[in-house]
Amino acid sequence: MRRFALIIVPYLWLVALFLVPFIIVLKISLSDYAVSIPPYTPLLDFSAGWEGLKRFFSQLDFDNFLFLTTDDLYWKAYLSSLKIAVVATFLTLLVGFPIAYGMAKAEESWRPMLLMLVILPFWTSFLIRVYSWMGILSQDGYLNQLLLAVGLISEPLRILNTNTAVYIGIVYTYLPFMVLPIYATLEKLDGSLLEAAEDLGCSRTSAFWLVTIPLSIPGIVAGCFLVFIPTIGEFVIPSLLGGSETLMIGKVLWDEFFSNRDWPLASAVAVILLLILVIPIVLFQRNEQKQREAEG
């Protein structure tokens, strides 16, 4: 009985916070747009009894999903989000790995402080931090002022409202998600393994590639997923830092919901996005489990 109670808690959690909202969104995605409040039909009417329920289900259809295939805006947005997420994840890895490596190599007494510094930005609002990037990256922003003053450029660069700004924003925002899991694996790495590799004829560099990198793969994979998954549906960063060229599904979703008030179509977009995300999430879980098994 107690075991049952222990197991049931996470499941209740999952049902309340994931399954119920998902079913509501799924239901809306199968409905039709209507000028009413809420802006879709049919509505579930329990007072009509069994007949009402039957009528309700007969009115649900997949029209919205079919519509998504007719307008190429949607699949282009999905693809573009995917591309931006992949590139941004890769860039975050490039920036994050050396940071994690440096932290793991740092003097033991320094590490808690370094860890603190990585987490520190979370203490201020995400929105404020993205806004401040607008101040840095804009035409007359701090970055351009600095570069002009140093004389590296003769006229201001256009960074804000381009994909570059979006990448900068994503790398900046999600960096801790990359750094922390990689740091965790690197810190556990037994230093005598590197000595053994050197003893057997490796240079420092080849020991890094043959020992450090393979052994930090679980952390790298975890970090990549933690960045990749939320990035795909990212809305705030592209809408604040991106420009007209930036096409991301999160922004499309927002527009459908709030500009067009087409809740059913927006829900269909969200359901597809979720289905796309299920694949990496399952892979991520697998990676975690494999790592646990290897350690256990």
Place this chain on the structure above:
Amino acid sequence: MSAQTVFAPWTDPNEKPLIRFQGVTKRFGDFTAVDSIDLDIYAREFFALLGPSGCGKTTLMRMLAGFETPTEGTIWLDGQDVAPIPPNKRSTNMMFQSYALFPHLSVRENIAFGLKREGKSKDEIHARVEEMLRLVQLQKFAARKPHQISGGQRQRVALARSLAKAPKLLLLDEPLGALDKKLREETQFELMDIQEKTGTTFVIVTHDQEEAMTVASRVAVMDAGQLKQVATPPQIYENPNSVYVADFIGEVTILEGTARKDGEVYALDWAEGQPPILIRSALDLPDGSRGYVAVRPEKVEIHHEKPEDDNVLRGKIIDIGYLGNLSTYHVELANGQIIRAQNFNTERSTRQTFTWEDEVWVNFTTACGVLLES
């Protein structure tokens, strides 16, 4: 020819050592792990480092392998100062006390790791790895990862990996500790065999003094970062140079007293009202100085009747250790001290000749004990 079969390069002043430690000190902060060591190790030696935990054995090895740099002093390898040579350029291989097996590689890949770095051909590597697997009896486990095998098997993988490259100098940090007795003895002889065949120089750390005695050409006894004695196993056993070494190696009884020269021998007054112990020694002790006599149990005879001999002591048996082939008797002497005497059980009888509480005589000859200074 027969004269050359005795392997003792350390007695030959013309012989050049393979390794020379010259005033080597290693400090971690203000802690001295290795304290001004001078030591020569010769090519083809099987050199054993023996000492209590934390005395600096691993540190000494790590300096040879290149993972630590001496705080003071110089290490010479083959006449070359090793200080500027990084570990991967040294012709040494080390078996780590913690094994340090690569967890992401299989047993086979672990053993092949060093060979691949040498750029050998695939066939060569394969043949060598198979040979090593056979040697450590791990053919069946070649495809497993280190976490899928037992502790003893891991130790054998580590051993095989360090042997694979056939280095000039092999450093083994407690290579056999986790093996059971039979496998350990087999591997000891295997190591001696390899050493003879390949001419590799071995430096081995061990906690097991029997192992050191079995395999080593010379043994170094360390304590608190210092070398106490470096000698062949028989010398270490029969002629320890200090109470510490005598006590550390094998069983021993140590009797303390004041020494004085008495003709050809020294006389040690060890207890009031008792005749002194007479002992031959090359030491030069001033009369009245503190001295110790160390005597091994197998050199002490035990009798019911008082024998006509030197160093006959009266005592009472308070404990008997029966080991099958021999028995150890703990005999309490007049001053309350315990002396150990060993007797071979040459006759097949379950009836003990000596038993508890027996009043007995023990004796040892003047050449059988060792006189030591404090």
